[in-house]
Amino acid sequence: MCDEYEMTYAHPDSLEGLLQRGRGLGAERALQDPQGAAVFVYDAIRRDWRWDGTDDRALYLARLVQDLELPLTPVVDQLVGDEESCLRACDVLELLALAGSEEAREGLREYVRKGEYWVPVLESVSAQWPAEWWEDLGEVARARIDGEAELPWPFEPWTRFGIEVQSRPFIARPSLTGLSTAELLTVLADAHTEDATKFDALRALNSRVSAEELIPLVPSLVTSDGRRPLPPLRRAVERLGTTAVPAAHGWAQDERPWLAQLGADVLADYPRPEALPELVEELAAQLAERTWCGPDRTARRLARFGSDAVGAVPYLRRFWLRTPHSYERTAYLEALAAINRDGLDYVYTESLWDCEETARLQGISSAPATPEALGRIALLRDDPMETPEVRAAARARLLAPSGLGQTGLLAPSGLGQT
Incomplete structure (x- = not known):
């Protein structure tokens, strides 16, 4: 959890520290010294160096095992550990x-036959692998499921195996995706609509062009106990952008804490010019205090000032280099690009090796068309372990004229140094 403890990470410029953080530079250095990197790769699979559950590591580590040609025995042996350790190994082995x-x-197939946490492992591989790789394990599953704990949901592989789920039956709610935007707003405006239906209506709206008509409904989109907003509401308000700012001034003064906080957050996301020095100071303080959860929001607010926020650049650079919270690295790079794009070629190229999908997507779209970058993008396009979104972006980049990205930047200007 972000604020409950801080693990002791190695120096951010050491090979160990880079691999713990999922940095692209760590993967590049590891390729230069496979034998020296092996202990750190295995450690990163054995111990959970993710800052919280939003960080990605499995694909990054699986690529390292493959590219360094490391023996799989230590990873397979990790399956017999506790459940969390087992599932970390499972994620890597699946890929x-x-x-x-x-x-x-x-x-993994052998673990399903004999392992202690075979149920979540089988559910995981059935979601990731072709059916022909696991459907023959039905007899094993039917034999082992007798006396096991209740299964949580009726999905693969249990439905294919014909195994009855003993827990509370899952009742699908009618889909609202077929409703028009006006109809969804009507559902939300109806005081008699249940929370679950409003939740679904908001989720459906969040997949469409934002509708200003949602703004007057915001104060009513609260849970039945009146204590907190429906979970998809914050995303819906964020998507409204500046159109929500006038109403947010009123929300921020509301006596209901949840609405006042939502209004204050909207106003903070669109700061006035006089707020710039305070935001720079806030980012500097977050860095000094080693606050790794949350500075991405400060970075996004600073990015709105463009080149006027140049005073924030040194702190954004240090956050990008040092944060163990890999999920937030993308926000720092986006802010740097909005404020001063000079010298980011190196960063975009390194991002092609990053553990985070969003960072790799940044690299694909903006890395310079060097042989190194284009070669890496071609590997991402053809990698069966990679996400569909990254493969598609890589394919599109390579099909573009000359493989050019969105930048025409100069050589690195020191962001790679701590």
């Missing part, structure tokens, strides 16, 4: 199996 490793594939 390596997709990349063609028979050892990874058979290691």
